[in-house]
Each structure stands twice: as structure tokens, then as C-alpha cells.
Amino acid sequence: MAPQKQPPQQQAPPVQKLRVQYAKRGPARFSSHRDFGRAFERALRRAGIPMAFSSGFNPHPRISFANASPTGAASEAEYLEIGLAKVCDPERVRVALDQALPAGLSIERVTEGGGASLADRLTGSLWEVTWPGRELELTEPLREFLGRSEVLVERMTKNGLREFDARGPVLSAEATPDRLRLLIRHEVPLVRPDDVLKALTVVAPQWSLPTGLLVNRLAQGTLVEGELRDPLADA
């Protein structure tokens, strides 16, 4: 009879770490970070990926997520890292996982891990906001916004309503009548495109926030001299 207070079985450490770039597109953008996490664990099982498990009473596959985009935003560039119990070919893992995920979630790249951690490599994001079927004139509010050194906005976070600066982390912002592109440095709390849009209504009260905006993260990576570098390069 197995006594409860036995030391939990120790699991072997991973023999290989793989970094994964994945995308959330279309309706699947409404899945939250947690929703994706569960879907990804199940895809790992369906794809037969030889995962390494954590030790303890309740072993979990070794997955670490980095910097997930908010629910409702699409993304071409989400990242995570997995630990395997057997050495695998990254491209074969990519294909197997991609096939096992539901529509709208896709695996873009898989590379061997190494060097600086993923979290250290993800220091900025390039976002795009669109408003299909309409044209918007953003030049004035945007000029006003960029002319300030600080614009305070409020957002409900896990720790309640917080006020923070939405201007400082914005490295560049350019608008055309049908889209807005923002390069934003990752800070705490993370400034998101919707924070910047809210900030536009603060600096230009005559401008009101339109509905039906589509937000998409085009890229994520290491900020070097105002440019994003591929976080999976030189691994």
C-alpha cells in the first residue's frame, strides 16, 4: 500500500530544449493565454512529442511561456520553450505540432534553445491596429501624443485599477488612414496598443475611440538601437 508522504518521484531533467514561435489568427485570437496553454498541452500529447515532465506529486510537461499577447489580439509572434525527454529534430516537431493544433493556432518555427533566456530576448513588440471597412485620421492625435513625454492612462489589471504612462515605452508610431503601427518597449506594466489608443483620447479629447478594432502583433524580439532583432537567431 502506497503511503502518501513518500518523496515524490524525481523526473529526469530535459535532454533538449526547443523554442517555439507560434501564431494566433482569426477567431482563435479570442483564446486566452490559459486557453492556448491547455490546447498546446493536448497538442503535445496528440503529436506524440516526448515531453520531459516536472517532478512532484502532480507532474506537468515542461513548458515555459513568455510574454503572451492579450486575449482578443491576433499575433504572428508568440513564443514559448519546451523541454524534451528525447532529442528531436526541430522541424519534425514543428510539423507534428502544427498538425495537432486546432484551426487558427499554428506553429511558425521551432529552434534549439540556448544562450540568453527567451524572456531576456523579448524586449519589444511591433503591433498593428486596423479598422476594416473604414478610414481614420490619426495624424493629429498621434502628433499630440508623440509630442508629450508622459501620458497617463488607467487600466484594470490583476491587482486592480492601475494608472501608468502609455507614452514612454512607445518608440515609434506611424499611421495611415487604414492602419496604425506601434513599436513598443516591454515594461511593467506592459503597454498595449489599446492603452496607446486610450492615450490618444486623453491628449485629443475631440477624438473618440472607434469600435471594432483589430489588433495584431506582427513581431516580437530584442530591441537593439530602436530595431527588433529575431529572438530565435544565434541560439
Added chain:
Amino acid sequence: MTTHAVESLFPRLEPLLSEVSKPVQYIGGEQNAVVKDWDAVQVRWCLMYPDAYEIGQPNQGVAILYEVLNEIDWILAERSYAVWPDLEAKLREHGIPQFTLETHRPVGAFDLLGFSLSTELGYTNLLNALDLAGIPLHSAERTEEHPIVLVGGHAAFNPEPLADFIDAAVLGDGEEASLRIADIVREWKAEGRPGGRDEVLLRLAATGGVYVPRFYDVDYLEDGRIRRVAPNRSGVPFRVTKHTLMDLNAWPYPKQPLVPLAETVHERYSVEIFRGCTRGCRFCQAGMITRPVRERSIETIGSMVEQGLRATGLEEVGLLSLSSADHTEIGEVAKQLADRYEDEFVSLSLPSTRVDAFNIDLANELSRNGRRSGLTFAPEGGSERMRRVINKTVDEDDLIRTVATAYKSGWRQVKLYFMCGLPTETDEDVLAIADLAKRVIDTGRAETGTRDIRCTVSIGGFVPKPHTPFQWAGQLDVETTDARLQKLKDAIRADKKYARAIGFRYHDGKPGLIEGLLSRGDRRVGRVIEAVWRDGGRFDGWSEHFSFDRWITCATRELAEFGIDTDWYTTRERDYDEVLPWDHLDSGLDREWLWEDWQDALDEIEVDDCRWTPCFDCGVCQQLDTEIQIGPTGKTLLPIPQVRPDLG
């Protein structure tokens, strides 16, 4: 009939989704969802669970029918769930109807709209879904353009409160029944829909297994009781019979259930290891209406689990039934599955285990590959006397012995489930629960030498249900229920030695009383449901949405002209002679037997389980030409070579 194209509503819905909570529940596209060509099939079923996605998606009945129907090339089945009030407001504002998840088509465009009814508190959501779908609320106002609205599931065994709103009800197992219904609808459509809606309903009713309320008239006596229920036309049976699926091994569904993207209440691959229960607990409607016991063999269970895990990638297997430890080969099933999936960290769970069928070896097998969270037992009644009345004969010493072994082998937490308001119950019967919980704690402390022992007592009000021996019983009123629960709470809290070790969770008596009104209601209660819905009633199974005052106000107003009220339906005990609203619906149980069992309950006489003793003539097998199908088969599960793809 026009065959205009039925378009997806998604382009209109999508912009609204970023403005509502948990939009992922409305997008569909789950793993294993089936999307068929609308124009390539002849019969279209919409299966709806009238509660939120997180509750409805895991429902086993819907999962089974979804696959059974979609396997037929001329049928398609899609799913729909209740939308939360935030999305409902937006749908109404933008004129978007209730939709399905597979192709986001309007529910009103389907041939058949089937509601799965697990609980009576979902009735207002059913009305809301019909209204959102643009389907006339009353069956009598529907035309050929509207779907045939059916209900199934346990609550459908008394569909009378919904009689005005539904076209038909199906009792019992749905696998064969849903196919038979599709067949009849296909034929009728192919013939050019002769005779319209009445004709197709008549054809369904003529099978003897589909109840069409409009073909039956109900007359009442002066005092409000029912005089009689009788067919109002020829060609429909006096009594409608439930369906019973025999040989569950031939119907191994679900094979590849949907894997939700949104979070739901149960995320596991569930296989029903048997259907039906003959333990004979007198309060238990599920046990009474699903007889006889039909087991799946260890081999079928093994192949379903293997296929199900491969198709879903889920990490937990639920071995479901009404009393899972009663399967004739449960020990082998648990051990061999645990062996097979040891390296994959797949855990097994066994909801509904009886104390007397439980053994610690089984519990150890179940927890081998996963969590050892806690053990749950449901003695239901606090005193030995109470348990004789309800025929849930759990000997207290047995329970304490089992608990002792459990604590000795490492468990630290035991959960005990009880009911309050059982027939003949007194304060003393309920207060006995406190003594039992204290004995459990004492035992745990003695066995382990530690004070780090927990016991959680969970208790809710008893609701008498149709087709059970307690269908004649008076329900305990809200005030007495709540007072009794308070006394129990005080008794547990009074003793400092135990106060922290015993957790106490209870549900107050108010929702139970409304559930009682709906479960034993007749057609007149339909007016109450409609009034509550019109007044804004939704999601009555959720405490933050349920309004007792609204129900009572509406019931008082709507029932006044009949000279009856909520108490008349709930706390009033019925006599042998009274015609019950569901007497014309045949669950197979012999009414005489039910009455005798009710009298035995009052005399505290127990009844055995017919799996292990001679038949005691409950009526089901004779009436429905069914039989008990149980093992053991003596078979073992073959090891399955774990074929992994080559990713090296």
C-alpha cells in the same frame, strides 16, 4: 418550402465578441468538431444545452448524440449553448439570432432543435434560446418554417411544465431514438411535407416513443388536482415509453469527443462504464429511470479509452456511471488502465463511488498516475434510520473502517455528501451528521497520529422527483430546511476540537424549492416559467442570477386563478389516488411497486439490489423487454504498444 441559402452569422457576430466576456466560448472550431456541407444533407439537427458553454460542453449526452448523428452521411448535427446576458444584449441590439458553433448558422434554420435537459433550472434559458432564435415561444404558433423543438435528458421524464413550448419529448437513451426521429423527418420532407407540422408530429407520436404534448388533453378536478390525461386523437398511444439501449458495447460513443479551447467544468475523456443503477436509492431519479444495469466490457472500455486519448490528447480519464465501483470488473479496469498509461501521466477518476463498494486498492490504482486529492462518499442521510428510509444502506462502522484505511494509506481529506429535508426527517437525523463527521476526524487523527486531517460536509436540500418512490412525498419548506442546516452548522462549530477540521458547505433551500415546483409541476406551471422569463429570469442554476422572489411573485400571480400555489406543488404530500402529471409517461417502473416502495420507506424497510438477489418486480425488464447485462467477462486488456512518431 424555399431553399434559400443559410449564411454564417459570424461576420456580424465577430465585431461584438471583443466587447463581451470570455468570447472564446462562441467561436467554435474545437478539435474534433464536425463541419458538414449544409446542402449535402437531408436532415439537420441542432443540439442545444441550455446553459453556458463551460457547463454544457462536457455533457456526455450531447457528445454521444453529436457523433452518432454526424456519422450518418445524410444527417448533420451542430451545437448551440446559452449565451451570457452581455452577449444576449448585443445580439438583440444587432438583430442577430441564436447561432450554432460549427458554422454559426441560425438555430431557426435547422429541421430539429433538441434540448438536453439535465436540470429544471435551465427552463428559462430554453425559453430565452427559442426567443433569441426567432422561433415562436409557443408550439401552437409555429409553422413549417420552424424547427421541431424536442427535449431529452433526465428532466424530460416530466416535460409537462414545458408542454406549451416544446413540440415533443423523448424519454430515455437517445442513440437509437435520435436516428429514428431523423428517419421520420427525412421521409416526411422527401414526400413534400404532407400534412404540415401536425403530420410529422403525428408520425413521431405513432412510434410510441415520442411524446407530443399537443396530442394529449389534461382535465382538472375542482380542487386543482388532475382528473385525467388522455390522447385527443387516434393514432397516438395512451402511454409513451422510454427508450432503452441494449448492448452498450455495440455503441462505443463518444469515440473522439470535442476538445474545448475555452475552460470548462470537466476536461477529461469520459467513458460510461455502465448505464443504469439498481441500488434502489429512493431519492435518486437517475437510478430509477435508467434501469436496468448495462455494463460495458473491460475490452470495450479499454479500446474506447485508447482511442479517446489518442483523439483528444486529454490527460485524465473519467470512468463514469451512477455508482462506478459497482462495475463487476472495476478493480481490473482501474489496475490495467493505470498500468497501461503509467508513463504518460494519464490519471483516472471515478466519480460516484459507494462506501460499501469502495476498497483502498482501487483507490490506490486510481491515484497512481495523478493527484491524490481526496476521497468523496455520499452517505446522503446522517442517521442509520434515515439511510434505511432512503435505502442508501451504508453502515456507519463500514464507513469508519473505510475512512480509517484511507487515512492510514495516506489520504488526508474526506468529503461527505448529505441531503436535508428527506421524508420523515427530524432535527436529530441531521444533527447526526455532525457526530459522524467528528468520528471521521477522531479516526483520522488516531490512525495517523497527526491533527492535520480534514473532513468536508457538503449538504443540500432534497427535491422529490417524478418516477421515484418519493414522487408522492411533501418537500420540506424553505424555512425548516434553512433552520435545520443552521442547527447542523452550529453543532459542528460548537466543539473547538473539531471546528477547524470540519468544513461545512451547504446550499440554502430556496433554489431547491423552485426546482421542486418545476420537477413535479404540470402544464399550468408553464405560465410561471414564461412569466419569470419575461421578467428577466435567466441562468437560474447560477446563484448570482437566481431570484427566489421573482419566482414566488410570478407563481403566486399565475397560479391564483387555479386556486393553487408553489406550496401546493412542493410541500404537499400526494395520495395514492392522485393522477400525477407524468403518469402517462412510462419509465418502465410499475406504479404499484413504486407505491409499495414508498410505504416501505415510511416503515424503514430496505430493498436489495436485483443484480445480486432475485428480481423484486420493479417492472422495468418485463415492461420494456430488457435485461440486466453485466460481467464479469474475465478478459484482460492487451498491452498496447506505444507507437510514437519518429521525430528524431
